[in-house]
Every structure is written in C-alpha cells, then in structure tokens.
Amino acid sequence: xVASVVSCLLRGLEGKLVEIQADASVxxxxxxLVGLAxxxxxxxxxxxxxxxxxxxxxxxxxxxxxxxxxxxxxKEGSGFDLPMAVAISLSLADRPPPERAAxxxxxxxxxxxxxxxxxxxxxxxxxxxxxxDLFVPEANAAEAALVEGLVxxxxxxxxxxxxxxxxxxxxxxxxxxxxxxxxxxxxxxxLVEVHGQEAAxxxxxxxxxxxxxxxxxxxxGAGKTMLARCLPGILPPLTPEEAMEVARISSILxxxxxxxxxxxxxxxxxxxxxxxxxxxxxxxxxxxxxxxxRASGGVLFLDELAEFNPAALQALRQPLEQGRVTITRTxxxxxxxxxxxLVAATNPCPCGWAGDRLRRCRCSPGALNLxxxxxxxxLLDRIDLRVNVTRPPLQALSSEPAGESSAVVRQRVxxxxxxxxxxxxxxxxxxxxxxxxxxxxxxGVRALLERWASERGLTARGFHRSWRVARTLAxxxxxxxxxxxxxxxxxxxxxxxxxxx
Amino acid sequence: MAVVGSRRPTPYxxxxxxxxxQDLAAAGVVVxxxxxxxxxxxxxxxxxxxxxxxxxxxxTGVDLVYPRQHAELAAHIIGGGGxxxxxxxxxxxxxxxxFPKRNWTMAALADAVVVVEAGEGSGALLTAEAGLALSKxxxxxxxxxxxxxxxxxxxxxRDGAGLVQNARDVLAVVGRSQExxxxxxxxxxxxxxxxxxxxxxxxxxxxxxxxxxxxELAHKLQLGFAETLAxxxxxxxxxxxxxxxxxxxxxxxxx
Numbered sequence: 001x002v003a004s005v006v007s008c009l010l011r012g013l014e015g016k017l018v019e020i021q022a023d024a025s026v027x028x029x030x031x032x033l034v035g036l037a038x039x040x041x042x043x044x045x046x047x048x049x050x051x052x053x054x055x056x057x058x059x060x061x062x063x064x065x066x067x068x069x070x071x072x073x074x075k076e077g078s079g080f081d082l083p084m085a086v087a088i089s090l091s092l093a094d095r096p097p098p099e100r101a102a103x104x105x106x107x108x109x110x111x112x113x114x115x116x117x118x119x120x121x122x123x124x125x126x127x128x129x130x131x132x133d134l135f136v137p138e139a140n141a142a143e144a145a146l147v148e149g150l151v152x153x154x155x156x157x158x159x160x161x162x163x164x165x166x167x168x169x170x171x172x173x174x175x176x177x178x179x180x181x182x183x184x185x186x187x188x189x190x191l192v193e194v195h196g197q198e199a200a201x202x203x204x205x206x207x208x209x210x211x212x213x214x215x216x217x218x219x220x221g222a223g224k225t226m227l228a229r230c231l232p233g234i235l236p237p238l239t240p241e242e243a244m245e246v247a248r249i250s251s252i253l254x255x256x257x258x259x260x261x262x263x264x265x266x267x268x269x270x271x272x273x274x275x276x277x278x279x280x281x282x283x284x285x286x287x288x289x290x291x292x293x294r295a296s297g298g299v300l301f302l303d304e305l306a307e308f309n310p311a312a313l314q315a316l317r318q319p320l321e322q323g324r325v326t327i328t329r330t331x332x333x334x335x336x337x338x339x340x341x342l343v344a345a346t347n348p349c350p351c352g353w354a355g356d357r358l359r360r361c362r363c364s365p366g367a368l369n370l371x372x373x374x375x376x377x378x379l380l381d382r383i384d385l386r387v388n389v390t391r392p393p394l395q396a397l398s399s400e401p402a403g404e405s406s407a408v409v410r411q412r413v414x415x416x417x418x419x420x421x422x423x424x425x426x427x428x429x430x431x432x433x434x435x436x437x438x439x440x441x442x443x444g445v446r447a448l449l450e451r452w453a454s455e456r457g458l459t460a461r462g463f464h465r466s467w468r469v470a471r472t473l474a475x476x477x478x479x480x481x482x483x484x485x486x487x488x489x490x491x492x493x494x495x496x497x498x499x500x501x
Numbered sequence: 502m503a504v505v506g507s508r509r510p511t512p513y514x515x516x517x518x519x520x521x522x523q524d525l526a527a528a529g530v531v532v533x534x535x536x537x538x539x540x541x542x543x544x545x546x547x548x549x550x551x552x553x554x555x556x557x558x559x560x561t562g563v564d565l566v567y568p569r570q571h572a573e574l575a576a577h578i579i580g581g582g583g584x585x586x587x588x589x590x591x592x593x594x595x596x597x598x599x600f601p602k603r604n605w606t607m608a609a610l611a612d613a614v615v616v617v618e619a620g621e622g623s624g625a626l627l628t629a630e631a632g633l634a635l636s637k638x639x640x641x642x643x644x645x646x647x648x649x650x651x652x653x654x655x656x657x658x659r660d661g662a663g664l665v666q667n668a669r670d671v672l673a674v675v676g677r678s679q680e681x682x683x684x685x686x687x688x689x690x691x692x693x694x695x696x697x698x699x700x701x702x703x704x705x706x707x708x709x710x711x712x713x714x715x716x717e718l719a720h721k722l723q724l725g726f727a728e729t730l731a732x733x734x735x736x737x738x739x740x741x742x743x744x745x746x747x748x749x750x751x752x753x754x755x756x
Contacts, residue, residue: 198716198726218747348746361509365538365568388747390714452738473727488731488738492715 003091006102006131007083008122009073011286012334013248015118015125019069020080022087027063035068038076038285047078047107048085055111055159057089064088074331076285078106079116082135085158090165098165101133102126104140111158115139117254120247123147135161135171143251143260145177146244152176179244179261185237185410186264189229192405196392200227203387203493205409208234209416210472211427213320213342213382215305215495218389220352224345225269227389228301231343232265233406235298236414242297245337249289249296266298266340272307280315280325281336287327292319293336305344305379306371313379316342320382341429344383384429384465385493416475428472433464440471445487452491466490502671503533503611503632505604505625506540506618507650512745514540514618514650516710517642519547521615524668526553533558533611535603536571536585540617540625545574548583555583558610560603562593586610604628605635612675613638615665619653626653629662638674640665703732704741704751712748 002023008015031045052059066084068075082105090097104122105113119140126134127149134152136144141154153171155161164171191201200216200223207214208231216224238246243261250256270279270291277283281290292300302308319325319338326335348354349368354361363371420427424439431439442449449470453463469490474482504522506514522532522544532548534541536557548555557578559567563585566572575585588606589599604624608614608631616639619625632639640663644651658664663674706721707713713721719729733749736742742749 196716198719199714199730202726354746363509365508365570369570388714390716390747448738456738485728485731488734489727491738492730492734 001091001094003087003095003097005083005087005090005097006126007080007104008102008126009075010077010079010118010121010252011332012289012336013121013252014334015122016073017126017129018073018075018080020083020087021067021069022084022091023065023067024060024062024088024091025065029061030063032063032065033068034065035071036074037068038074040077041068041075041080044078044081044084044107047081047109048088050109051081051107051111051158052085052089054109055157055162057159057162058092060088060092074285076331077116077118078114079104079118079122081105081107082113082137082155082158082161086135086161086165089158089162093166095166098133100131101135102131103135103161105135105137105155107158113137113155113157113161115254118252119144120146120251120256120260123150123152124248126150139258141174142177142258143247143256145174146179146247146260148176150176177260179240181237181240181243181263187233187406188264188267189226189233190406191230191234191409192403194223194226194230194403196403197223197227197389199387200389201403201409203385204231204234205413206469206472206476206493207231207341207343207385208409208413209476210384210420210468211341211417211429212384212469212472213429214344214385214387215380215383216343216345216387216389217348218345219347219391222389222391224389225301225303228269228299228303228343228345229267230406231299231341232267234409234413235265235341236410236417238263238265238297246297249293249336253289253294266295267301268292268295268298268340269301269303272302272304272309274308274312276309276312276315279312280319280338281327282329285329285331287329287334287336289336290325292316292325292338292340295340296337298340299343300340301343301345303345305346306350317378317382320379342383344379380495381461383495384469386495387493412476415478416472419475419478420472428468428475431468431471436464436467436471440467440482442467442470442487443481445470445482445484448484448487449491458494462494466494469493502530502675503607503614503628504540504544505534505607505614505616505628506544507620507623507625508537508539508541509650510539510543510618511644511648511650512712512750513644513648513710514642515543516750518543518617519550521617521642521665521668521671522547522555523551523553525671526551526555528668528672529553530672531556531583533607535560535600535607535628536566536575538568538570542571542574544617545578549577549581552581554581556610557583557585558603558607559585559587560589560600561587561595562589562591563587564591565594567595600624601627605631608632608635608637611637613640613663613671615671616641616654616657616662618642618644618648618650619657620650621652623653626657629657638663640671640674642666703729704736707742707749707751709751709753712745712750714748718749 004021009018083103115137120143123144138154144152152174163169268291323339325338349363351362470482470486473486518540526548532555534544561567566575604627614632616625629639641654641657642665715730719726
C-alpha cells in the first residue's frame with residue numbers, strides 16, 4: 001500500500017510543500033529514491049534503512065520506491081529522513097497517514113532524530129498551507145513553537161514517533177512561545193564605555209538616527225571596532241517582526257542554537273578575506289544567506305575597507321540600494337533581506353600611522369597612493385558620513401568614563417526616527433534627490449550649500465549627502481526646518497576631506 | 502639655497518618648508534631642491550607661491566619626471582622661469598645609486614643647505630654632509646623632541662649647523678640681510694602661533710602649523726562638538742581655516 005506524508009523543502013526564505021510517498025511492492029529487491037533528489041538526499045537511503053531496523057520496526061524485503069513530489073523541484077538536505085522513514089513504516093503497517101501533519105528531521109543510524117536547519121521558515125510555510133500538526137527534532141522545537149496555529153511535537157526518535165502514530169502513546173506538544181520583546185532592550189556594547197571620542201559619538205548618533213552609512217578613519221588602536229560595536233545598542237529595539245526576520249535567517253543557517261529570538265540587533269564583522277558569496281550570499285544549489293543578510297536589521301562592520309576584495313565590495317551596491325539581495329544559482333533564485341547600516345573603517349595608510357603626531361609612517365609614497373585609490377570607488381558613493389577617530393590619550397582610558405550611556409542616546413535616536421517616519425515613511429538615509437526636495441526643503445540655507453559647492457567643489461552626490469545629513473541633524477534637534485548650523489555641521493562630515501593644498 | 506628633507510614629512514615639516522621657500526623666493530633667492538615627494542615638493546611649491554625661481558636637481562634624466570605625481574609641478578617650475586637640471590643623460594631611469602650623487606650636485610649648486618626634517622639615515626643628511634665637504638653653509642630647522650623626523654636635524658644643530666626659525670635666519674647667514682636674528686622678545690610670527698585675528702574667536706586657538714581636531718578644540722574651549730564643527734566648517738568656507746589630515750589649520754592672512 002502507498003503511504004504519503006508531508007514535509008517541506010526550503011528555497012531561501014520560502015518553504016514548498018513536499019509529499020513523500022512510499023510504496024513497497026513486488027519486484028526485484030532494492031530501495032529506489034525518485035523525485036529529483038540530490039546527493040545529500042540520496043544518502044538518506046542508508047540512514048533511513050538503519051534507523052528503521054534499529055527502531056525495532058520492519059524494513060520491506062521487496063522492492064521499495066520512495067517518491068518526492070512534486071518531481072520538478074530539486075530536493076536537497078537531510079530534513080526528509082524522518083518523513084521518509086515514517087512513510088515507509090506506515091506503508092508496511094498498512095496505516096493511513098496522519099491528516100494535516102508534517103514531518104521534519106534528520107535520522108541517526110540508531111533512530112534518534114537530529115536537528116535540521118530552517119525549521120522556523122518551514123513551520124511558517126507549512127502553517128500557511130494548512131498543516132496543523134508538526135513533528136520536528138527536539139532541538140528545533142523552540143523555533144517552531146513561535147509559529148501561530150501549529151501543534152509542535154518534539155520528536156526524540158523514530159520509534160516514539162511511530163508509537164504516537166499508531167496510537168500507543170502520545171508525544172507531548174511543545175507550548176507556543178510568544179514573540180514579546182523584553183522591557184529593557186539589552187545592550188552588548190555600551191557607549192558609556194567609550195572614553196572621549198566626541199566626534200565619533202556624535203557621528204554614531206547621527207548614523208543611527210538617519211540610517212546613514214558611515215566611514216571611520218583612524219590609526220590602529222583608536223577604537224574603531226569598539227565604536228562600531230556600540231551602534232546596535234543605540235538603534236531602536238527590535239520589533240517582534242524584525243526579531244522574527246533575524247531568527248529566520250539564523251534558522252536557515254542552522255545558527256539559532258536553541259535560542260530562537262534574540263533581542264539585540266545583529267552586528268556582523270566579516271574578515272577582509274571574505275569571498276563575494278560569503279559576503280552577499282551564495283553557494284551551490286540554493287544560495288545561502290551571506291554576511292549582509294545576517295546583518296539585516298543591524299550593523300555590517302567592514303574593518304580595513306581597503307583590504308577587501310574589490311569584487312566583493314562591488315557586489316554590495318545592489319543590496320545597499322534596495323535593502324535586499326537577489327541571488328540566482330543552479331537550483332533557482334532566492335531573495336534575502338539586507339537592510340543594515342554599513343560601518344566601514346580604514347586606516348589612514350597601510351601601516352596605519354600616516355598623520356600621527358608621535359609615530360612615523362613607514363609606507364612608501366607609492367603604497368600610500370595605491371591605498372588611497374583602493375578607497376575610492378562606487379561603494380563610497382553610498383556612505384553619507386565620514387569621521388576621523390584619534391587615539392585617546394592613555395590617561396583617558398584609566399579614568400572613569402563620563403559620556404552618556406547608550407540608553408540615553410537611543411531615546412533621541414528613536415524620537416528622531418519617529419519624526420522621519422511620520423513625515424516621509426522612510427529614514428533620511430534612504431531619501432533620493434526627489435524625496436529630499438519633497439520632504440527636506442532647504443529654504444534659505446540652499447544658498448550656503450550652493451556657495452560651498454561652487455567655491456569648494458562638491459559633486460552632485462556630495463551635495464545630496466550633506467543635504468540628507470543636515471536633515472537628520474535637524475531631526476535630532478526637533479527642528480522643523482534645516483538651519484545654517486545643520487548644513488555646516490553636515491559639511492564637516494563630508495568624505496572629500498583631502499587637503500585643499 | 503637648497504631646501505631639503507624627508508620624503509614623508511609631518512604636516513609641520515611640510516608647512517615650514519613651504520613657508521620658508523616662499524619667503525626666500527620672495528626675497529629673490531633661488532630655491533634648489535630635489536623634486537622628491539614631501540619636503541622637496543613643498544619647497545618647490547612654496548618658491549612658486551612666492552613668485553620666485555626654483556631649480557629641481559633630478560636623479561633621473563631631465564626628460565623623465567620622477568615621481569610621476571610631480572609632472573605638473575615640474576611644468577610649473579619651468580613655467581615660473583626655473584629649471585630642471587640633471588647630471589644624467591636623457592632617458593636615465595630612477596636608480597638607487599643616482600640619488601646620493603644628485604644630493605652632491607644640489608649641495609654644489611647652492612650657497613647653503615637647509616635641512617627641514619630628516620630622520621636618522623635620511624638622504625637629506627647626505628646633502629648636508631656634501632655641503633660640509635664643499636664648504637657650504639649647513640643649517641637646520643628644529644622640531645619636536647618627540648618627533649623621529651627631527652632627530653637628524655637636531656643632530657646637525659648639535660654639530661654646529663645654523664638654526665633656522667624663519668627666512669631671515671637663512672638670509673643673514675649668506676650675507677643677504679643685516680637684520681638682527683632670533684630676537685627672543687619677538688616670536689617668529691610666520692612660523693609660530695597665529696596672532697589674534699579673524700571674525701570667529703575660534704581662529705585664535707588654531708595654529709597654522711600644528712593641526713587641531715574639532716574634538717580637541719571643542720574640549721579646549723568647553724564647547725559642544727557639533728557647534729565647534731559647524732563653526733570650523735563656516736571658517737573653512739571663508740578660507741580662513743583648512744583641513745590637514747585629521748585636524749584643522751589656520752590659514753595665515755595674506756600680506
């Protein structure tokens with residue numbers, strides 16, 4: 001008799017319903033797996049055979065055919081082990097498959113059920129498709145329990161699943177978990193620990209308030225990494241929807257580690273040797289999310305920007321423009337979110353000491369020239385703010401910190417963001433020239449910006465950059481109109497700070 | 502007068518070389534240097550700014566400008582009535598051994614050699630040695646005792662080189678000026694801190710040699726960072742302040 005159970009195939013952040021049919025019939029002895037299964041799924045035959053035998057269940061001695069439908073979808077991953085074993089056992093036991101139930105899980109040879117990636121995404125997709133009963137590995141139960149409308153049953157091993165299906169015992173359901181933010185948003189790195197650095201503090205606040213990407217420039221040891229780490233803590237707390245999105249990305253990467261919802265904004269700092277697919281996403285079959293999607297909702301920190309592979313940086317342009325990334329690989333096209341604030345950091349020169357008052361730069365003039373050229377380019381077009389970070393004097397480090405804490409700064413950031421969203425539906429950092437004209441009139445201070453542009457030289461991009469930043473500065477002050485001081489301060493953060501001489 | 506120094510100077514050294522060459526050129530002195538990056542380039546630029554005549558002694562053939570970034574500068578030197586000279590035939594590429602020879606030529610052409618910034622073992626010290634061997638005046642500009650780039654200059658001063666604080670010091674040594682030098686009551690106005698002037702009070706707290714960052718200035722004056730940066734930017738727009746590396750410099754008023 002044919003038995004058919006339901007499982008889920010992941011395509012990026014989408015899940016497709018897959019029906020797994022098992023049929024034991026007369027014929028030559030063998031285990032045939034059909035339905036466009038790739039090598040990782042074909043291996044399942046050996047695991048499933050051992051798991052069934054080691055769970056004191058029968059394995060068919062005739063010809064066994066397992067079909068993964070629909071056959072047009074390319075199947076991969078180990079999550080079909082459990083549904084396959086269930087389908088085979090039900091087929092032998094001549095029992096009907098459970099209604100509106102679905103199975104996910106990898107099998108060990110002894111029949112125990114092991115964790116698989118992407119259970120949260122699969123559970124959401126299955127719930128939408130009308131599944132009510134979901135059997136998942138114990139380690140993935142917490143993430144599946146976040147989904148509304150599902151009875152989630154953590155499965156320790158194949159034997160207990162079969163006993164449940166035969167009505168001999170009941171697998172207890174996991175209680176539904178609610179996505180509720182904690183009262184006080186947790187902060188990993190607090191600004192209160194930053195000594196001095198007024199310039200960088202101010203720029204972080206502006207970047208957080210307006211969603212502007214920023215460039216930190218300074219010698220080694222100036223604290224660029226620490227400053228970047230403080231940015232997530234001054235952003236508004238994650239909303240439940242955002243936290244779910246962060247969890248979905250972690251889920252398909254198998255990185256949830258049993259803590260489904262984290263309420264701190266992500267902070268990712270890939271090493272400069274990262275490949276293009278590591279940064280934006282990629283890989284064989286269906287593309288996996290890259291660092292930019294892991295950073296979505298938070299901060300992407302690129303230390304030593306000039307050392308990154310230019311092709312990888314080039315690939316950041318579309319995501320920076322659109323807030324998501326679309327990747328096509330052999331098994332299809334997937335789209336992942338990529339809404340992050342980019343913090344780029346750079347040394348003033350390859351050795352890091354150019355311009356320092358006490359230490360001598362050891363770079364040859366040629367190397368310096370090359371380094372500067374590596375830093376120009378299309379990526380910098382998307383960066384609105386630049387600030388120089390200097391090394392704080394040692395006595396400042398041992399003294400008691402005197403700056404504001406992240407929580408205080410965050411209140412101003414949240415207020416400024418609310419004003420922007422109420423006015424224009426997006427943050428100032430996302431305003432294009434048309435949006436700027438509509439929502440951020442310059443009024444009388446236009447003359448000032450134009451005077452700068454004509455006398456000091458400012459590209460069209462530079463002009464709009466300073467305009468956007470000026471609007472954010474005004475929003476931080478709750479000023480309805482952009483004032484002269486806002487434009488002047490914004491010009492102080494411009495990128496083309498090369499010597500005028 | 503040869504003005505030489507490090508290829509990777511501090512902003513201080515560059516400012517001194519530029520100003521010194523400018524004043525010397527304005528006094529009618531021909532400024533000789535080596536067309537290298539750093540102090541050499543600053544000396545040529547300064548001389549041109551002083552509407553003077555400057556000579557670049559090259560370590561390559563005169564038809565090859567090295568480094569290439571100075572092609573424009575070389576053209577300006579010719580345009581300003583100066584000269585590019587070389588002891589090497591046309592087409593000679595840059596070679597390690599040529600530059601010390603070039604330094605001798607420079608010292609030979611000049612009445613005096615002024616070293617602005619030179620670390621230990623710098624090529625500029627070779628020029629100074631050549632000057633001594635050729636019985637020329639050798640002078641040096643002092644720097645910070647913390648700066649590795651002034652070690653060579655301080656060594657020269659200890660060994661008896663003439664002290665240079667401004668162009669008059671140089672002119673006096675070669676007998677072009679009878680003025681009293683190093684008047685301790687009158688700090689050298691052109692290389693030191695600015696005299697109070699300008700519209701914004703911030704200006705008087707800025708140096709025209711040592712850059713100060715906006716945060717440092719804000720701290721010093723107990724002002725908000727944002728306000729300080731906005732005011733500095735306004736001054737920059739007026740041309741009374743300019744950026745140098747991480748900080749801001751006062752632009753000395755034109756006389």
